[in-house]
Amino acid sequence: MTDRVLIIGGGPAGLEAANQLNLLGYKPVIVEKDDTLGGHLAKWDRLFPEGESAETVLYKLIKPVEHTPVYLNTIVEQADKEGNHFRVKLSGGKEEIVSAILVCAGFSLFPAEKKEEYGYGIYNGVITSSDLEKWFKTGKGVNINNPSKVGFVHCVGSRDEKICNRQCSKVCCVTAVKQACEIKEKFPDSEVFCFYMDLRMFGRKYEDLYLKAQNKYRVRFIRGRVSEVSEDFTGKVVIKAEDTLSSKPLKVSLDLLVLMTGMISNSSIEELSGILSLNRAEDGFIEPADTITKMYDSGKEGIFLAGAVTGPKTIPETLSEARASALAIHNYLSNKAIQ
C-alpha cells in the first residue's frame, strides 16, 4: 500500500513537497484554504533579486503536480492519530486517512491598517507592497498615475514592539528595493525614497540590486522610520520621519506611499496548531523541534513542517525546506515500514 501524505497549504512549499513526495513514490494530497494554488506567489508579479516572473516560477511548481489530488477552499477541522495513521476531517465533510502530515501553512501579510499612523485605508495615496505588486501584475486594484514622488516605508509590521511583532520579515527590504527600481523603470522621471531602519541585503545579488537602485535609479535611501502620514490640501501624502544619518527631522509630500508589510504568522495557524497540537513561539510562528538541524520537524510524530510556517523565508529557502521535509517524511515512513 502506498502511503498517503496530507499537505496543508498549496503554496510554494506545499507544491514542491508534493512533487518530491510523488517522486519518492508517495501519494500526497494537498489541502488549500483558498480557491487557487500558489499562495502569495500567485499574487506576485516579479521576484527579487533578478526580476524573475512569479508566474513562470509558479508554473514550474504546479506543472509537476497537476495530477496530485487537491482540495481547494478546504481546511482541516480535526486530526486524530490512530496507530500509524492520521484520520483527518476536512471541511465539507471529507475525510482523509494519511500516514504523515506536512504543514506548509505559510504566513499572512501584516494588516497595514493596524499601523493607524500610516493611514492605510484612509488616505488614497497609501498602499501596501502587495497592492503595488498586484498593480504591477494586473494594473488593477490601486490607481497609480504617473507619480512624481513615491515613498517606500520599510518594516511596516516588522521589528515593531508596538504592534507586537519583534521579528524581521527578512524579504521586505529587498522587495522594497526591487519595487523602487520597478517604479523608476515605469516612471523614470519620478523621485523614489526608501525609508529604512536597516537595509538587510543578506542574499546573493541582493547587494547588487541595492547598488543598482542607488547608482542607476538614484533611489534615495533615508534611514529613519516614518512616524506619521497625513494628507495635504492637494491630496498628496505628507510623511514625517527623522533622517537619522543627519540627525534631523524630515518631511516630504508624496504622490504614492508604499508600506512594506511584513510577514506574520498565518491567520489560521492558531486554529491549526490547536488541531495538530503544534508548539507556537511568542512571535506566532510554529516552533520546530530544533531550529538549526531540524527545521522540518514539528516534534510531533508524523507531523512535519516546511516553509514560512516556521518564520519568514525567501522562496528558494522555502523550496529547499520543502525538499528537506519530503526527504524527512520518506525516512520516517521507510523506517516505519521496516519496523
Add this chain to the structure above:
Amino acid sequence: MNRFGYRLSPSSQIDLDVSDNSLFRQILAGEPGISTCISCGSCVASCSAGVFDKISFRKALHLLEAGMDTEAVALLEGCMMCGKCTLVCPRGINTRHAIVLIKRKLNKG
C-alpha cells in the same frame, strides 16, 4: 520689531518639498559615485584631520543631499585632502574628488 522677548524658532526640519539640493546634484554629475554611499562611516573613521576636528564626509554628503549646503561645508572644513577616505571607502567612491568639486563650487558660488 520684537517686543515679546522671543520669536519663531528656526526649524531644523529637512523639508524635501522645498529643499534645493542643486549643489548636490552638480557634485553628483561630476562624481556619480556619491549616490552609492551606504553611510558606513569609514571615511570619518579613517580621516587624518578627523583626529583634530569635526569632519564628516558622510554627514556632509547627507546634508548636501538635503540641501543644507552651509552645514555640509562646515563638516568639510579642515580636510587635508590626504585621500585616506577614498582608499577605505567600501563602495569605491572617489570621496576626494567629491570634496574637490565641493570646494570649487564654493568658489563659484
Add this chain to the structure above:
Amino acid sequence: MIVEGKKKIWSEYQKDIPDDHYFYVRSCIRQNFFPASEKVFLDIVRDRLGLDFFETPHHTTCGGIAYHSDSIPQETLMTIVARQFALMTEAGYENYVCSCITSFGIYNEIINTWFHYPELEAKIRELLWEASKREFKIPKSVVHASDVIYKLRNKILENGKYRLVNKNTGEPLRVVEHIGCHYSKMFPSKGVGGAEYPYVLTGMAEAWGGTVIDYPERRHCCGFGFRQYLVQANRGYSLSNTHKKFESMAPFKPDMIITNCPGCPYFLDRWQYVIEELEGKTYGADSKGIPVFTYEEVAGLVLGYDPWDLGLQMHQTAVEPLLDKIGITYNKEDKYKI
C-alpha cells in the same frame, strides 16, 4: 480620503461614558482663560439636560502643571490626586469627570501606574492618610467633560437653535478639531476615536452640521507644552508649534477651530495675534483670524446662548464674523458690558 476607513477606526475606539451621576472637577487655568465655559457646561448638563453633576468647592488643582514643569515629584502629584478621589468617594460618586485635559491625562496615568505598581498605590494611600486622614476609591470611570458633551451631542442638536452651517450658502462650516495631547495620545483607548483620528470633537462638529478638515499637522501640539511656554527662553518653541499648525491648516480655509483642552484654545487664539505682530501674517478668510472655541462655547452657541454670556468677548481673535456666518443674533454694544 477614505471616510469608511476612518469610520472603521472610530468604531474600534469607543469608550464607556456613564449616563449620569458625575463628580465634576474644574480646571485651574480655564477659569481665567475662558471663564464662562465651565459655567455654561454645568448649565447645559444640569439645567438644560437635567443630569446629576456634583461639584465640591474643596477640590484643588490636580498638580499636573507643576508635575509637567518638573516642580513636584510624582508622589506629591499622586497624593493630590488621591485627595480628589477621596472627595469623590466621600460625596458618594463613582464617575469622575474633569474639565481639564492635563488632569484627564494625569488621572489615567496614575490609575494605570497603580494598576501596574500596587505597592505605589498602597504608599499613596498611606501618605494621604497621614496628611489628611482621608481614604478613597479609584473611580469606576474617568471621563473628560468633552466626552460628556460628545455623548449628549445629538440631544444638544435636538434642543439647538443654530447649526454649524453657513447661513448664506447652506454649506457646512469647515471645522478644525484640535484635541489636547493628553486626551488620547497617552492612552489611545481612553479617548473617543483613539489617538490617530480622534472622534470626540469631530463627532460634535459633524452632529451640529459642520465638516471637519484633516490637515497634515492635525496631530501637532498647540504649542503650550508646559516648559515650552512657561519658561520665557523657550517661548519661541511654543509659538513655532502654533505657527506650524496654522501654516498647515491655512490652505484648507477653516472657518473655526474647536478644542477640548484648557491650553489649546488659549494658545491657538492668542498666538495668532503674536504671529501677526512678528510675522505680519493673519490667518483666516479676509485676514481676520480663525476664531477658536472651547467645545462648551460651541455647544452654547448651538443651543442659542448669548455669545457674550459665553464669554466670547474674552477671545483675542474676533468671533463676530463667524457669528454672522452662522446667523447668530447678538448685540454689538453688549460685548463689553459688565
Add this chain to the structure above:
Amino acid sequence: MRERIVFAFDPFVIPFTLGMVFIILYLSVGGFKIIAKLSAEEKMKLLKHTFSFAIFKTLWDIIADCLLHIKIFKRNIRLGYMHASIAFGWFMLIFIGHIEVMLYTPQRMGVLYYPVFFRYFVMKTHETLRGDFFFFLMDLFLLIVLSGVGIAIYKRFRSAIVGMKRTTKLRTGDKIALYSLWLIFPLRLFAESFTAGISGGSFLTISINRVFNTFATNESLIQPVWWAYSLTLGAFLFALPFSRYMHIPTEIFLIWMRNSGIRATSSRDGYAESEIYSCSSCGICIDACPMAVKSENSKLTSVYYLRLMRRRLPESMNHADKCLMCGRCVEMCPVEIDSCKLKVLKREEEISEKRLRMAYLSEVHTNVNKSDVLYYAGCMTHLTPVIYNSLFKILQKSGILFSFMDKDGSICCGRPLMLSGDTYSAKELIEKNRQTIINSGAKTLLLSCPICYKVFKEEYDLPGIEVVHHTEYINRLLNEGKIALNKSGKSFVFHDPCDLGRGSGIFEQPREILMKAGELRFASEERGKSHCCGGSLGSLSLDKEERNGITKAALATLFENNPDELVTACPLCYKSFKNINGKPTADIAQIVAEQMV
C-alpha cells in the same frame, strides 16, 4: 647668373608672400603678447639671459632641439632622422637660398619671396664652380628633406616604423598644414626641375628636367608648377597657427625663456602659453600615459590637454583633474613640456579665498620626543602599519633611537593638497609640520612614503635636517653593516614609485637592497619609465575601475620576467598592487625586516 624676369615679380608669388606676411605678423603679435604677459621680474630675467654668455647655450639648444632633434634621435633613430631631415634640411634650403640671393642678385636682398623662388627668377649665364657647388647643396638638402617627407608619409600610415604605437588624431588645421607640407617639397622639386633648363640645377633637378624633356618639352607647364608650389607654401603658412606645426616657431621661444629661468606660474601665463603652443602633437605622451592603457582614455593624455588649452575649451579642466601626475609624459616629452605642472596650475586656479580652513591647526601641539631620527609615517602609511612596523624592527635592530612624529595622527605633509591645487592650505600644513620637526631637534627626518618625501624635500625649509626615504636609509644601514640580510632564494621585481624614482631620482638604493636579499629581476618598463601603480593621489577624478586598469597594466610589465614577489617602497603603490596582484606584494622594509640576520 642674372635676372630673367623684369621687375623680379610674377603673380604666382602672391600666395606665398601673403602667407609669409601673415605668419610674420602673427608670430610678431603672438611673441609680443607672450612677452607682455611676463611679469616685470621675468622680463628682467629674459633680458639678462639674452645679454649673457648663456645665450650661446640657448642658441645651441635651439639648433639641437629644433633643427637637429637630437632628443628624438636618442629615442628612435628613424623618428629622429625624419624630424631632423625635414627641419634641418628646410632650414639649410632657406639659408643657402639667401646666400645665393646675396651672391648673385644682391639688389633683391630683402624681397620676401625672392630666395624661395630664386630659380624661377634667374637664368644661368655661364657655369662656375661656385654656382655648381650651391646648386649641388640645394639639390642635396632638397633630397634630404624629401627623404624625411617620405618617412613622414609612411609614418602616417604605419607609425610602428618610428617606434610609436599610437599617434595623435589630426584636426582640420593640422591636415591642411600636413598635406601642404607633404606637397611643398615634391612641388619644389618639380618646379625647380622644370626651370632647370633655364636657371640651371644639379644632380636632382637637372636629371628630372632631362627626363621630363624627353616627353614634355612644353614650357607652359612651368607656370602651373610654380603656382602650385607657391600655393602650397601659402596654404602651409596660413594653416600654421592653426596646426601643430606652430610648435616650430614657438619652441624657439620656449627654449629661450626656459633657459632664462622662467617657469609657468599660472596655467596660461607667457611661459605656459609657449609651452602650450610648443607641443608638436607628436603623440609620444600617448604611449607614455598610464591612463591610455584603456584606449578610449588616450584622449586624456597631455597632448590632448594642450590641444584643448590651445582652443580654450572648458573640457581641459576634466583632463587636468584626471591626470595621475606620474610625470612619465614629462620624462619622455621631446619638447620638455611640463604638462603636469600646467595641470596643477589649472587646478590651483579653481581654488579661491573661500577655500576650506583648517582652524584646528593652531590647537595642535608641535611637541614630539627629542631624538636624532624623527620618523613621519604620513596618512597613507597609517593605512599600511606593516610598513612602519617593519621599519621599526629594522631601526631597533640597528640600535637607532627614533621618535614617531605622527603616532597619534598625522598633519598631512601637504602634497595631496598641492596636487589638488590648494597650495595655500598646503603651506599652512607645511608650516605646522616644519615647527614640529624643528622642535624635535632631529637631524634626520625619515619617511616611508615617497609622496611625503618629495614634498618634505622640495617644499620644507628644514636647515640642517636631512630628509631621507627609508629605501635610502635602509641601504645606508646595510652598507654601514648595522644590519645584514640573509639572501633568500626568492626573486624580486622592484616597482619604482613615481615620486621616488622619476620624482626624486632614487633608483639604485632599493635595487642594491634587493640584490642583497635575493635575485633582482628586471621589468621591461622600469626606473624613469616605470608605470604608475594607478593609486596616485595626483589624479582627482579617476574612478576605481580606471585605476584598477592602470594597476593591471603596471603589473603586466612588472611580471614579464616572472619574479616571485613584487617589492615597492610606497604605501600607496603597495595598497594599489596588493589587492590585484596574484603574487605576493611587499614593501621593501618588510623584505628587509623578514630577512634580517
